[in-house]
Amino acid sequence: MKRPTTGVEELPDNLIEICDVDFSRGSRPIFSKLNLTIARGQVTAIMGPSGTGKTTLLQLITRQLDPDSGTVIVAGDDIADLSIAELYKLRRRMGMLFQNGALLTDMSVFENVAFPLREHTELSENLIRNVVLMKLHAVGLRGAAYMMPSELSGGMARRVALARAIVMDPGVLIYDEPFVGLDPISMGVIAKLIRQLNTALGITSIVVSHDVKEIGEVADFSYVIADGQVAASGRPSELKNEPSELVRQFMLGLADGPVAFHYDAPDYEEQLLGKSSD
């Protein structure tokens, strides 16, 4: 099988390989022959303008969606070949932080974090309590253990979700837009946790985000996705010097460029002064 050629072959031991993946939503193509690899033990950022399919890519990696063609290999297995039981076994080794935390609203913070342990292990109640408190301590929210999700701020909810994502000691942590809607303090806390958890637990982290500044501080390697393919890849500091206009527009946050300020529309003057009722 042909391996992707995205310029990261020199990195050690790829944990995830996406090879020639095509994916469409209805008649709208999202990915066309997408190739990328995620190196083991690193923080890899997936960046790109809104609507380019960053979250869709995560859903393909976790097989919440199936590609139209191409393969997604996780830890050496083509995940399309896995049975549901094997897929669930693989997911136990993955943690995912959803954009809004996705905490179970009818359970307390403690029960949310304990949920995967209760479902997948036979640990004693005392041990579950200790593990949950340790994970909550790691994200700085041991004191909020008995609060309900509705009582938490956005940043706190995401930290609780992070504690839940790491409670089974996964090998891969996937973050879907972890910085969206957070104040600068919470953003800093989440960025620090992403880096800390990656280093302390020796896991592989995938962060989908369009916060260039925050992601630049935590990522070892970044991909910029646009028009259904990898538009650029490299270390975050290198991406700012990319020759691609689109990548430069994205990295520097320019209002106009290849991604036009104006959505496609008829001629302005003609529309205002013409007889057309459009």
Add this chain to the structure above:
Amino acid sequence: MFRDIWETFLGFLHNFGAMCLFFVRLLQYSPSVIYKRFSLVAYQVYNAGALSIVIIMVCGLFVGGVLGLQAYANLERFNAEDTTGIFAGFALIKEIGPVITALLFAGRAGTALASEIGLMKATDQLSAMEMMAVDPIRYVAVPRFLGGVISMPLLTAIFTTIGLAGSHLVAVELLGVDVGAYWQQLQNALDMEDVMEGIYKSITFGFIASLLAVWEGYNSVPTAEGVGRATTRTVVITAIAVLVFDFMITAWIL
């Protein structure tokens, strides 16, 4: 135009087939959920059943009262007001008890189930469960489905009992029908088959209302508008399905 109708028909068949498969999965998982997660089922019996008791009792009282009034007013013209109990009792036990309980259940518990599951979907809670390797059908859908299935016959029994009390209150206490005649006539006329007809209907409606509520919530579009639509569809489709099945069961039994 014919093409639109044809595509709508195909879409309906596709949805109906998917719902049947979903129903089979619910039934397939039910034994293990009852065995391993009984506390979740018990909570949903409380959620769908116990929390609906007040509305069921109030409605049962007034529906029974109206039946008592109508029965008395019409039977009195033939000097047959002593058979008021038969009229009200048969109507409640065989038809009105199961049907109105199912309609009230759809309005109270069905909408709550559909919107709760829809909101869980819209806020990624179901996806989060899948990512934690927990099947949301087993954890979310099956306990709610079973909660509704168990609750419906119990709620129907409560509705019918309170309805009979309401009818008795109006006919005997207010309009002066003889209490002995009221109950004696009903007891003599009523067979076990009549009671069983009501029980069959309430069990069937329990499956229908719970399946539709869980299905609509689970397959809602994960937006605020989508959850609202799913909630509305739950009530409308359940009402139609209950009345159609009521006709079919009655025709089959008679």
